[in-house]
Amino acid sequence: MRALLRNPKFLFGAFVLLALVFVAAFAPWLAPHDPMAQSLLNQLLPPRWAKGGDPSFLLGTDTLGRDLLSRMIHGTRPALLVMIAGATLSGLAGVVLGMLAGFFGGWLDTLVSRTVDTFMSFPPMLLAIVLAAAMGPGLGTVVISVVLIGWTRFCRVVRGEVLALREQEFVTSARTIGVSRSRILFHELLPNLLPLVIVLLGLEMGRAIVVEAIMSFIGFSSSGLATWGSIIADARSYINQAWWAMTYPIVAIIVMVLGLNALGDGLRQATDPVLQR
Amino acid sequence: MILDIENLRVSINAKGTRTPVLRGAHLQLEQGKILGLVGESGGGKTMVCKAILGVLPESARIESGAIRFEGRDLLAMPARERRGLLGRSIAMILQNPMTALNPVFRIEDQMTDVLRLHAGLDRAQARARALEMLTAVHIREPERVLRHYPHELSGGMCQRVVISIAFSCSPRLIIADEPTTALDVTVQHQILRLIRELQRKTGTSVLFITHDLGVVAKICDSVSVIYAGRILESGPVERIFSSQHHPYTQALLDAAPRYDRPDTALHPVSPELREQLAREAEEFDRRVDREVAHA
């Protein structure tokens, strides 16, 4: 724990994550305007500090006169939701399947491993698009795409780890004294996998943010929401009039991705002895 | 004197600490002779040959000394000119034939490239010369071997190829770094005989590096014994074998397998002797440091 608090990467990542949670939680109070409120009088205002900027629209407005700052602030909510739901669910699916495959082996392992191989040989975007076409746009579609793309990473790593742990003394001895399989799985193996899974979760959250941005950029997320991806998509169409509008969400996403990567890296460094066991 | 190494001092600098690996080595190789350089691994043998060839690791630094090849100091020579000697005038036979050949090229390419670079031969001439060389190292179907990749040949065959590459540009000096260590015992004898035979035929001088005094007795004209970066003793083979001057040489002799009396037990070098030698080496380092400080 102390090693964590002295790790700059972890601190940077944790700060970014906490900032996101804070902004998302208090979005309605932090945002100066309604993110959806259009104002035809205030179209395409530049940021406040630029020439022609309006003090009440800090980051300027888009073509419909909506306040970009408020849209950015409200955009943290779908980002956070997809990030947490997507990463947790893909972690859950991947860990369960990976543990079962690694622990029981046999046809179950073959089935799971083959499925993972198939998923990994198929570019993730294609999968997400076909899914979105089947399910229609919405936040649920976005979360499921994150899970479909992400579960294989957990599954592969966890399976390998369980295969290694299964042969270790504390597991074999537990088995010889007749401890039940489910007890071995949940009481012996799971605690040992936890540090690894936490690191993977950190990395997965970074990926989920990007998937959310892409899906909402494409228009496969809920159309009634202000999302970072939809801000990019709107800004892409009037980029020659207002290049800055696109910059905010891009910078925000890059900071999130780098922050969450750093969080995963920091966690890995701090828990390294555990991982190397 | 084709090769004359004088007071060569080399150290490895890693992580701020300086470890001497050659502590003022002297070595003399006469024209047309085979000099055995004997010692244990880590004693500095390989450093000597890397220093001659100019392929020392990046962390190594030559602190003083001279390596004179045909009277000219290699260390003072411009890099380009020095590299010009390699392959043409100085060649080498490596220890492990299975890793010495590039796995993705046919034997033909690996034999002719050096001939085309140094001897100025065209493709057909180089190929003819390669065939000639393979015959000289007693390879029976040279045409077929030329078409093979290294992994399709045995270790002994590979070493013959490596030897033929070394001799192909008629170099004046060949450095053989434990050329038989990685091979089967029966093949070892053949390879030793082959090197001796080619050396006699071409008159090339050979610096033969080994840890085995038995091998030295078979092939060398003179011998130098190296330990902890220092040459402990040098002289003609007969003299070294008849009357030992240094206890370490005696210990090495005791440790070498006796081909004439296979039943005698081997005696490893005693810890006491190692300690004494280590003390001497440290003493030597201190003396050198003092000299450097004064100068």
Added chain:
Amino acid sequence: MSPAFLLRRLLLAVPTLFGVAVVVFVLLRIVPGDPIAMMVPGEATPEDIARLRESYGLDKSIPMQFVIYLDHLVRGDFGVSISLKQDVLTLVLGRLPATLELALVAITLSVTCGFTLALASTYWRGTWIESGVDAINSIALAIPEFLWAMLLILAFAVLMPLFPISGRIDPMRATAFATQFYLVESLVRGQFGLARELLGHLALPALALALPLIAVIARVLKSSLQEVMVQDYILLARIKGFSNLRILTREALPNALLPTITLTGVHFIFLVGGTVLVELIFAYPGIGNMLFGAASNRDLPLIQGVTLVFALLFILLNIAIELSYALVNPRLRH
């Protein structure tokens, strides 16, 4: 590499394609939603809808629909697009060349740049060039291609307008071509002005696709080269008197290729898959862009057609990667 091996690989592709067809077909039909209802105007009667549904075969049971679909597929009939009312195969084949040219330019770019970076940082090991390459690599890897595309748009289209950010060519000039392979055709015909315009449009999308792969190739090739450079045969090459450049490119590089191809192979497939998104971002008229249109209109036959073509592309790419293993490794050649 024998023809028999190739044939076997191609035959193995059939079940894979079948699997993709099944998965996509089922996925698209398990979820409620009526593509016909989306395409008819509001005043259409239920009879009109039923008639349309019948004409697209959507009134039958799902297994029956699948059997009919397969039957048509085997005869080379991919069906008729619901939204564009044209033969799917014709539509896809018309757009495929644009995607292939994009992928090809991106792959060429990533291989050239990746190799250059890896070779340069090995040749100048321990200097600022190596640290610079490492820094470029970690930045390129940390940011996903979607964000690269956006950053490139900002940098080279808005702040420093060097390249166009959408389309493939001025539509006025597109009529001049006899084939859909505009770039190849203009080069073959020697129309370099046109080729330059095409390359200008390709520059940003290709770079966005290539950047992550450049970093992967540079990193993997560099570490393989460093492993190779300490091998005995490199020492022997040095002792043969070869120059450092020749040792690096002629002796070390061929040996470093094999691990590089093994480790980067799957990224080439991702690059081709990545064209889908990049085409949308840069409004580039390839099959990826077509897939989005199809997906937003729930144009089932078109979605199926495009995914099958992508699956076929991936399979062919896999075979090409395997062939290149054999090409660089003599041990596999027999």
